[in-house]
Amino acid sequence: MSPELMRGQQYDIKSDIWAIGCVLYELLSLRRSFDASNPLKLVWEIVQKEIDTDSLDAMYSSEMKSLVRQLLSKDPEKRPTAVELLRHLVTEATNETMEKKVWSLNASSRKARIASSTATETIPVVTSKTSEVYYWGGGRLTPYKLEIFKKGNAALQVAAGNLHFAAVTVEKELFTWANVQGGQALVGQLGHGDTACYKNPKKVESLQNVRAVSCGEEFTACVTDDGELYTFGSDYYGCLGCDNAEGDEVTEPILVELFSSKPVEQVSCGESHIVALTKDKEVYSWGCGEFGRLGLGSEDDHSLPQKVHICGNKTICSVCAGFDGTFFVTTDGKVLACGSNENNKLGFNTVTKGLKKRQVKESYDIPCKDIPAIVKPLNRYHIMSVSTGKDHSAVIDDTGRLITFGLNKHGQLGVGDCKPRSGVNKISGVLSSKQVLRAACGDGFTVIATKDNQIYSFGNVESGRLGIPVDPSLTHRKKMAVPTPKPIFGSLHFVSDVSCRHWHCIVIVEKVLKSKTIRSPHQDSFTSSRGSQLSEPSQDDSVFTSESYISDNADSEGAVTCNEDEQDVLAITGSSDTNSRKGDDSMPPWLAEELENAEFIPLESESDSPPDPINPSVINQPPHDLQHLDCPTHNPAVAPPVAMLSTSHDQRSLDASSISVGFATSQVTHGIPFSVPPLCLDGLSGSGDSIRLQMIRDRERDEELEALNQRVIHLEAENKKVRKYTCFNHLLPGNPVSSTMGFYTEPGCLKWDKRAGP
Structure with a gap:
């Protein structure tokens, strides 16, 4: 508390200067600026007692002592302002160092603010x-x-x-x-x-x-x-x-x-x-x-x-x-x-x-x-x-x-x-x-x-x-x-x-009926690239009727308004650099790599019985070499072609024809309910159709990703079946594992012998 506040005067910025002087004096002397046994005496010391700056250690310069004396002046008008304090001989030499220190201390919070402000941009559509x-x-x-x-x-x-x-x-x-x-x-x-x-x-x-x-x-x-x-x-x-x-x-x-x-x-x-x-x-x-x-x-x-x-x-x-x-x-x-x-x-x-x-x-x-x-x-x-x-x-x-x-x-x-x-x-x-x-x-x-x-x-x-x-x-x-x-x-x-x-x-x-936004991330993200949100409020339960109008102009909040029949096809595209990355965002790298290395193992039946006839080369194949199994490729009904990845205009896209044919064949053969429609973008061009074109591209990209996810699930199911058949092949006659586990075999059957031991 400054002396003027003790006297009941109005608070002023010079009271803060007084507080700085008290803190500085305590740092230099390692003792309290004012100390008393009771509050009344403490008030008297603040109002009447003068600080003895000469008692400070001799290691401090006369300029430092003079600064403390000015800061703790009883008269507020004699105290320096904040600008004058920064220009003082004691502080002027360290101003640049202090600014750098403050800048470095605020680095983490500054980065967090920048990241939060630029991570996602929400555009009302x-x-x-x-x-x-x-x-x-x-x-x-x-x-x-x-x-x-x-x-x-x-x-x-x-x-x-x-x-x-x-x-x-x-x-x-x-x-x-x-x-x-x-x-x-x-x-x-x-x-x-x-x-x-x-x-x-x-x-x-x-x-x-x-x-x-x-x-x-x-x-x-x-x-x-x-x-x-x-x-x-x-x-x-x-x-x-x-x-x-x-x-x-x-x-x-x-x-x-x-x-x-x-x-x-x-x-x-x-x-x-x-x-x-x-x-x-x-x-x-x-x-x-x-x-x-x-x-x-x-x-x-x-x-x-x-x-x-x-x-x-x-x-x-x-x-x-x-x-x-x-x-x-x-x-x-x-x-x-x-x-x-x-x-x-x-x-x-x-x-x-x-x-x-x-x-x-x-x-x-x-x-x-x-x-x-x-x-x-x-x-x-x-x-x-x-x-x-x-x-x-x-x-x-x-x-x-x-x-x-x-x-x-x-x-x-x-x-x-x-x-x-x-x-x-x-x-x-x-x-x-x-x-x-x-x-x-x-x-x-x-x-x-x-x-x-x-x-x-x-x-x-x-x-x-x-x-x-x-x-x-x-x-x-x-x-x-x-x-x-x-x-x-x-x-x-x-x-x-x-x-x-x-x-x-x-x-x-006024009441907002429907508001749709698109979030455009600044970093590539598989999940956020599909991050469009559609919010619809609850139904009106007041005296207000459901009749509405849709303005042709922007509203007071800057939102874009349009007619109801255009709401499902309107979109606002992002910047050019965002559009140039859409090909990379359409399929994650791990999925592309797995599809490139994937092989199809033909299966004629989904039952648990072994395939007939049994290929001896497959039976004798060790477990760790299963990834090198040679699949017959002459029958398209047995092994549908894998969707190949191609690069065009620096963007990764899917071969629509191969996907459509291959997945359709797989659907007929294995009963898998999925397909990828062919890309139909040739008829949309020009600035007038740019918004509709973007919506169609986003929709087809989602369908392609869904089809690829279904394909991965199908591959995992087939690999699981292969592991079952591989276990069966190891237990056939002549395989040392079967005798060790207590199995005996007859043609076309597999039984457990309770009498057999390890």
Whole structure:
């Protein structure tokens, strides 16, 4: 512990320099730097006592003693930095030696990393997946699938408003529709040129190349690929950014002129205001200014975009507009906010806890902020994303932890109860071992998606907001609330986007149906050369249907996608050097050598009786010369030809004709169920058939290897029979072995004589 830490100061890198000085002093003096009989005295010595470097052995140079003195200086500013330490006269001469030593010590681990990184390369070949859009709430208790968003019209991003929805497809088209209850009227927020209520998704014909969309209470904003911002719907609070030039109701998209020269990167719509982030990382806001939600230092309304000044020269990477507040996330993981902090939904409130046994908590409430201010209770987290609802908010840090704060009347904070919470809450329990990827907050409920492809919801059950049918008698304290995260779907699905507003929720879910990979080893291997893997997930057991689409483009993970009828024939070939070794990999050396040295011994019968007539030359052949037996080759039915190996174009291949004829003959003669089909590769050529050609070659290579394995089994069986007949021949009359073992023979028989002895 350094002196500054003992004084209660903040940890600094100079404390590590102090630790180096303590270790160096102990190495030089062979005694402790600070030694005391009790902790209090030890602290006093660290803070007050000066190290006597003159007491070090005279064998050490003055430069070494001076270095120790600098490292153990009580003032952190007087200690050298790590760079200065390496450039010191004492260490500079040994830097090269130390680097070489460290390099040699790390050799084993470095080789292991290189071997693991280059041993196998996995290339995705075919990936088919579903992409579907579901929404629930507003009286719909369970998720409802929108059939229009499938196949080539899959959705990439969705947004929910109070009465309407919007979705951007892979074709960069914008679709909008409404879910009106109780005869509420629309004001043009669908952008179709009228105020009609379209309950099914309808394309906005006047917009093209849409990249992102966001929905407010009665208006919609979208961003194109060029960074242009379009708005439509109600302009009551000036949310359309056109200074009310088009009237209070705009039924078709209009361009916000300011952003023609300032391309927009992200747009977020609150209940009655809009916040936009440009590609230059500038923030603009406009609309209703109540409670200071615009971050402009006042509560005035603005019908034109106004630049928001961020304190501390922070760089904003994302924005989130809520019911009556706004969040700003910086590049270093800090969160700023402005607007209403009612129920601590912005997270500003700090809590002071009592000590010892008495639980004393005191909360300091902050009603609102009219300029962006840092949310200090979140400073200990590195925040990646923010979502806010009407009375509560949720953030996700870089480790996937979910932190919630705000009103907990319906259990929307996910803490397991409906009790009021003063500060920020890190959610554990069901989510303790999970990483949260996305979160969305609505009016009294929260929906999250985890890394293990699960979707959870918690909070107010009313009107189907959670997407699960819940018995009111089983809810927390007989209220319409679920205070702990509950899964929505029964099977695993990846959530690419989710949005909640009011009592609605809409999600885009994806599920991989089939993924095939080829592993291409860098070293020749008989087993790994056939290492293609095909994985298929379990059947879908949730509300999701089996209908799927297969994208013609690469997905977000870089996988190659194609049509279902092409999955069995598509493959990705390896590098040229890998292809050049396929001939060597097709047959191992031990099998080639054994086939070259193999001989066939003709057998006319598979019974255990000796062959008739008996060839005397064979009978008198000694056991160790059996490998030189001369087999008659004039009868092809008795001795099928051996598959000969030939070399062509530096690759080892099989003579297909000899294999086919020989194995077919062997099958007829001995009843062996195997054959090798002839190679049929002449008709496939050209770049268009290269993938199919590779698949056929792999399949034929596997068939050849299987046939060769069957042939080896057949040879081993024949050799076993030869050994039996050889034993029989040694026991025939005149053979000294028969008399020694107690056998006597008669013509055509072999019997055991119990009277005979050794």
